[in-house]
Amino acid sequence: MGPLSNKEHKLFKAYLLTALMLLVLGLSWGIIGSLQYISPGLLKQHFSFEK
Secondary structure, eight states: OOOOOHHHHHHHHHHHHHHHHHHHHHHHHHHHHHHHHHSTTTTTTTOOOOO
């Protein structure tokens, strides 16, 4: 396997950046959900996980 071309390098960076942003988004959503589970009144007016 040789070195990546410029186009492949840009595609790899875009893929990696997208993956990291989705990871951070999922972790934040999970932390907010767990905080509401621990303290039910916390952020209720902004994020309501109830149906």
